[in-house]
Amino acid sequence: MKTHPLYLNGEFVLSEKTISITNPGTGEVFAAMSTVDRARVAQAVKDAHAAFAGWRALTAKARGEFLHKIANELEQRRDEIARTITMENGKPFAQSQGEMALTIDHLRWFAEEGRRGYGRIIPHQTDGKRNLVVKTPIGVVAAISPWNFPLVLAVRKIAPAFAAGCPVILKPASATPLCAAAFAEACHAAKLPKGVFQMVCGSASEIAKEFLENPLVRKITFTGSTEVGQKLIEGAAKLVKPLSLELGGLAPVLIFDDADLDKAVDGALLAKFRNTGQSCIAANRIYVQRGIYDRFVKAFVDKTKETMKVGDGFEAGVQIGALIDENGIKKAIEHVEDAVKGGAKLLCGGKRVNRPGYFFEATVLTDVARDGLCMREETFAPIAAIAPFDTEAEGIELANSSPFGLSAYAFTRDLSRAFRLMESIESGMLGINDGLPTTSNAPFGGVKMSGWGRELGAEGLDSFLETKHVSIAL
Numbered sequence: 001m002k003t004h005p006l007y008l009n010g011e012f013v014l015s016e017k018t019i020s021i022t023n024p025g026t027g028e029v030f031a032a033m034s035t036v037d038r039a040r041v042a043q044a045v046k047d048a049h050a051a052f053a054g055w056r057a058l059t060a061k062a063r064g065e066f067l068h069k070i071a072n073e074l075e076q077r078r079d080e081i082a083r084t085i086t087m088e089n090g091k092p093f094a095q096s097q098g099e100m101a102l103t104i105d106h107l108r109w110f111a112e113e114g115r116r117g118y119g120r121i122i123p124h125q126t127d128g129k130r131n132l133v134v135k136t137p138i139g140v141v142a143a144i145s146p147w148n149f150p151l152v153l154a155v156r157k158i159a160p161a162f163a164a165g166c167p168v169i170l171k172p173a174s175a176t177p178l179c180a181a182a183f184a185e186a187c188h189a190a191k192l193p194k195g196v197f198q199m200v201c202g203s204a205s206e207i208a209k210e211f212l213e214n215p216l217v218r219k220i221t222f223t224g225s226t227e228v229g230q231k232l233i234e235g236a237a238k239l240v241k242p243l244s245l246e247l248g249g250l251a252p253v254l255i256f257d258d259a260d261l262d263k264a265v266d267g268a269l270l271a272k273f274r275n276t277g278q279s280c281i282a283a284n285r286i287y288v289q290r291g292i293y294d295r296f297v298k299a300f301v302d303k304t305k306e307t308m309k310v311g312d313g314f315e316a317g318v319q320i321g322a323l324i325d326e327n328g329i330k331k332a333i334e335h336v337e338d339a340v341k342g343g344a345k346l347l348c349g350g351k352r353v354n355r356p357g358y359f360f361e362a363t364v365l366t367d368v369a370r371d372g373l374c375m376r377e378e379t380f381a382p383i384a385a386i387a388p389f390d391t392e393a394e395g396i397e398l399a400n401s402s403p404f405g406l407s408a409y410a411f412t413r414d415l416s417r418a419f420r421l422m423e424s425i426e427s428g429m430l431g432i433n434d435g436l437p438t439t440s441n442a443p444f445g446g447v448k449m450s451g452w453g454r455e456l457g458a459e460g461l462d463s464f465l466e467t468k469h470v471s472i473a474l
C-alpha cells in the first residue's frame with residue numbers, strides 16, 4: 001500500500017504519522033497520506049511568503065503560462081487521476097472524467113483572466129490631483145477544500161489565486177487527499193517556482209489554527225460545511241483575516257405548470273443525482289406546481305428507475321456511485337424514515353444496497369411534508385424529495401423559506417415569470433431550465449448562510465486582489 005507524500009517548498013515529503021484512505025466503493029483502505037504538525041505548517045507559511053515576491057513580480061502572462069503548463073500535465077494524466085478520484089471519493093468514473101475536464105478548464109480560463117486584473121483611472125474632481133485604482137495580489141492564501149469534488153473545488157481556489165499572483169497552501173479533505181497530491185505532482189512537473197504551491201494534510205483544527213493565527217497568511221478560502229465556516233469566522237476575528245466561504249446549500253427546484261416536461265425531468269434528475277446527490281448545489285427540495293405534479297412525478301420516477309443504476313464507480317453504466325462513508329448512509333436512512341413518518345410516499349429506492357461499501361438506492365419520495373428533515377437539512381444522498389405547490393407566489397416563498405441560498409432551479413417557459421424569479425429568488429446561482437449552472441466564466445457562491453464571496457468568473461480573480469486607491473498630487 002502506497003504512502004503518499006506532502007508537497008512542501010518544492011519537495012515531496014513523507015511523514016511517519018499518516019492517515020488511511022478508504023475506497024468508499026469497497027470500504028477498504030487502499031492508501032495512506034502523510035501528515036504535518038502545526039510547526040511544519042508555520043514553516044510552509046514562511047516558505048510561501050518567501051515565494052510571494054518572485055511570483056507577484058512575474059507578468060500575468062508568465063503566470064498564465066504556468067497555469068497552462070499545469071493544465072497540460074493534468075491533461076496527459078487525465079484518466080489516471082480520474083481513476084484516483086473514483087477510488088477515493090466513490091463517484092462514477094465518467095463523472096470523475098468530467099471533474100478533470102472542468103478542472104483543466106478552470107486552469108486555462110484563469111490563465112487568461114489573470115491578464116485582465118484591471119485597475120482604473122477615475123476622472124478627477126480636485127484640480128491638481130489624479131485618482132487611480134490599483135489591484136495588487138492579497139498575499140499568501142490558505143485553501144481548505146472538501147471531499148465531494150476533491151480536485152475541482154481545490155483548483156477553483158488555486159487557479160485564480162495563482163493568476164492574481166498569490167502563493168497557495170492547500171489543505172484537502174482527509175478522506176480525499178490523493179488527487180491533491182497528483183495536482184502537486186503536476187505543479188512540480190510544470191516547474192512552478194518552489195513555495196508557490198504547497199500541500200499539507202493532518203488535523204484540520206490544528207492546521208486551521210496556524211492559518212488563522214499566522215499574520216503572514218493573508219486570506220483563507222474555504223469550501224465545506226456551514227458549521228466549520230462558522231468556526232473559521234470566529235477564529236478570523238482576532239486578526240480580522242479575510243475569508244471566502246463556500247458553505248452548505250439546500251437548493252430548491254420550482255417546476256411550473258408551463259414547463260417543458262422532458263426538460264424539467266432531465267434537469268431535476270441532473271441537479272439531484274449528479275455526484276450521488278453529494279453536491280452543495282444538489283436539488284434538495286423539488287416543488288412541483290399542482291397542474292403538472294402527477295405527470296412530473298410519473299416521468300421522474302420512471303426515468304430514475306430506468307437510468308439511475310447504482311454500483312461501483314468503475315462498473316459500466318453506473319450513474320450513482322458510493323456515498324463517502326457510513327455517516328452518509330446513516331443520514332440517508334434518517335431522511336427517508338423521517339419523510340415516511342411525516343406522510344411521504346416512497347415511490348422507489350429507500351434502502352442501503354446490500355454489498356460492501358456505502359451504496360444507497362436512487363430514491364424518490366413524494367408529498368413530503370414541508371417541515372420534513374429533507375426539506376430543512378442538506379441530504380447529501382441520492383434521495384429526491386418532492387412536494388406540491390399552487391401559485392407562483394407560494395413557490396417563491398417556499399424556495400426562499402430557508403436560511404441557505406446557494407443554488408436554485410426553476411423550470412418554466414414563461415419569460416416574464418423567469419424574470420420575476422431572477423429578481424426574487426434568494427440564491428447566489430439560479431438555473432432556469434438548466435440543471436447544472438456551473439461554468440468557469442461565471443461567479444459561483446451563495447447568499448445567507450451559504451457563504452461569503454464568489455469563486456469563478458471575474459469575481460473569482462478579484463477575491464485574491466486588493467483594491468488600492470492611489471491619489472497623486474501633480
Ligand code: NAP
Pocket residue numbers: 144145146147148149153171172173174175202203204205208223224225226228229231232245246247248249279280281378406445446450451
Ligand atoms: P467539512 O466537514 O466542513 O470539511 C471541509 C474541509 O474543512 C475539510 O478539508 C475538513 O478537513 C476541514 N475542516 C474540518 N474541521 C475543520 C476546522 N475545525 N477548521 C478548519 N477546517 C476544518 O465539509 P465536508 O463534509 O467535507 O463537505 C460537505 C459540505 O461542504 C456540505 O455542507 C456542502 O454543501 C459543502 N460544500 C459547499 C460547496 C460550495 O461551493 N458552497 C461546495 C462543496 C461542498 P478534514 O477532512 O480533515 O476533516
